[in-house]
Amino acid sequence: MALSHEQLQSTAKDHLWMHFTRHGSYQDSDVPVIVRGEGVHLVDSHGRRYLDGLAGLFVSQLGHGREDLAEAAAKQARELAFMPLWSYAHPTAVELAGRIAARAPGDLNRVFFTSGGGEAVESAWKLAKNYFKLVGKPMKHKVVSRAIAYHGTTQGALSITGLPLLKQQFEPLVPSTFRAPNTNIYRAPLHGDDPEAFGRWAADQIGVAIEQEGPDTVAAVFLEPVQNAGGCFPPPPGYFQRVREICDEHDVLLVSDEVICAFGRLGHYFGAERYGYQPDMITCAKGITSGYAPLGAMIASDRLMEPFLRHGEMFAHGYTFGGHPVSTAVALANLDAFENEHVLEGVREREGHMRATFERLLDLPIVGDVRGDGFFYGIELVKDKTTRESFTAEECERLLYGFVSKQLFAEGLYCRADDRGDPVVQLAPPLVMTREHVEEMEQILRTVLDKAGAML
Known part of the structure; x- marks a missing residue:
């Protein structure tokens, strides 16, 4: 028997420990309870509908309520509900590994399944350290990542993360991680009007970090194609090509963290x-199943697998639910839908409209920058558009959490207002969202951000 609204509220407040949640904010208000998803909409326990402007959490590529993905899960659960990949295989994991390898760039042909993105990042760092020990370079163990970048919450992935306020309550963490500048050209101290020069400078700072630590001690560089935390930073022209050169020069592995950006x-x-x-490894999760089951993966090059093919060698690492039969069956159905419904082509066809629609918001005094690619955007909010002055911590608290986040939801848009770095509204809708839905998102954003600007 389903719980009533009142029962859901009391049980949630008494027993459910939600993730990244200020529980004190719900002492005198309801916990939002989402009960259903329909296409690009979410429905709460009161029956109110919301546009899903964040694809759940950068996850729901194909939207909600799809029978084909649900049926794939049910069919697999009836046939084989569970089997670990510890020295044994099962058909859906085998087939999915092959299909992913066929789509991954270059010789990234080896697929190590995990339960999610943080585990994939953890696996990549462990593989990097293990690999260099096996090839006679045991000192190479350090990682370089970028300022403000988020790579996960496990002890290793959190160490790679570049968000001090997210890390400090869990320190000491795994040592030997170091930061280089990110690609936030909107706030670039140098070359802000020359994207190519800025990209070269930012890439070279990764080389500086490697050299400062000693190339014989650095194992890997972890970078997202578009950095999420801080508000969606795409790479400047030539940036990744220069990073690749630097990694090759110092025999450092380039890990493309695509937990958000893949699929x-x-x-x-x-x-x-x-x-x-061309990365040496890709980490991915989220969109691999469009959220219909949990799954992640580390995709590695043949070069990194080679030492583990020797007699007696083993990568002594794994997860109980990594490559779960139901999850891999769902991922296969997800890839079928991508191909049959030309999802990637649809994103490329409509991304120009999405960019142009969100860029209309630049006429608001509070909107300083609109940036992103594909179906992945950040809208940075500023106090002064001319000087690009940002908000104080108190103003962020009052504006972002006290008004913008709540009001967007009240107006029917689920997305994220975030101040990890400078304050931004993050948007990453399902890949099946239409132009009409994007126009509706812009109108809600305009209404709320206009009111937020008036509050200043």
Whole structure:
């Protein structure tokens, strides 16, 4: 028997520990409870409908309520509900590994399944360290990543993350991670009017970080194709090509963290393909199943697998639910839908309209920058458009959390107002969202951001 609205509220407040949630904010108000998804809409326990402007959490590529993905899960659960990949295989994991390898760039032919994105990042760092030990370079273990970048919450992935306020309550973390500047050209101290020069400078700072630590101690560089935290930073022209040169020069592995960017978010299966660079590993999750089951993967080059093919060698790492039969069956159905419904082509056809629609918001005094690619955008909010002055911590608290986030939801748009870095509204809708839905999103954003600007 389903719980009533009142029962849902009392049970949630008494027993459910939600993730990244300020529970104190619900002492005198209801916890939002989403009970159903329909296409690009979410429905709450009161029957109110919301546009899903964040694809759940950069996940729901094909939208909600699809019978084909649900049926794939049910069919597989009836045939084989569970089997680990510990020295044994099962058909859906085998087939999915082959299909992913066929789509991954270059010789990224080895697919290590996990339960989600943080585990994929954790796996990539462990593989990098293990690989260099096996090839006679045991000192190479350090990681370089970018300022403000988010790579996950496990101890290793959180160490790679570049958000001090997210990390400090869990320190000490895994040592030996170092930061380089990100590609936020809107706030670039140098070369802000010359994207190519800025990209070269930003890439070279990764080389500086490697050299400062000693190339014989650095194992990997972790970069997202488009950095999410901080508000959606695409790469400047030539950036990744220069990073690739630097990694090759120092025998450092380039890990493309595509937990958000893979599987259509940028109009391609992988962001590395969009921006024309060859990583040594890709980490992915989220869109691999469109959220109908949990799954992640680390995709590695043949070079990285080679030492583990020797007699007696083993990558002593794994997860109980990594490559779960139901999840991999759903992922196969998800890839079928991508192909049959030309999802990637649809993103590329409509991304120009999405960019132009969101860029209309630049006429609002509070909107300083609109940036992104594909179906992945950040709208940065500023106090002063001319000087690009941002908000104080108190103003962010009052404006972002006290008004913008709540009011967008009240107006019928689920998205994220975030101040990890400068304050932004993050938008990453399902890849099946139509032009009409994007226009509706813009109108809601305009209404709320106009009111927020008046509050200043």
